[in-house]
Amino acid sequence: MEIKWEVVAETFGITPAAIIAGRLKAEGLPVRVWQEGAGQALGLTVGALGTGYVAVPEEYVEQALGLLDEEVEIDPEDWQEESDYD
Structure with a gap:
């Protein structure tokens, strides 16, 4: 199939x-990423040739869109202090 x-x-x-x-991969979804071949070869990041695409199998579309729509809350307590690297 x-x-x-x-x-x-x-x-x-x-x-x-x-x-x-x-x-999306971190959540266990299969993912493909690509950019138009000419745009990638020329290093373009704007316009039609610079567009990057993210795709998932059709049965994962709803889950993927839900994950991408989630707002991520960042807790400052989760970040290490600069002194933690000394």
Whole structure:
């Protein structure tokens, strides 16, 4: 059976797309990331050739979009103090 992949995010360049994919992978979702070949070869990050794409199998689309819509609360207590690195 062929897997049908659906784009769940479009970004300016491959780097933000890879970050989004990492978030989805951390939740156990299968993910593919790509950028238009010409844009990647030329190092473009804007316009149609610079677009980065994040896709998941169609059965994961709802879950992926839900994860990407979540607001992440950052607790300052979770961050280490600079002195922790000495």
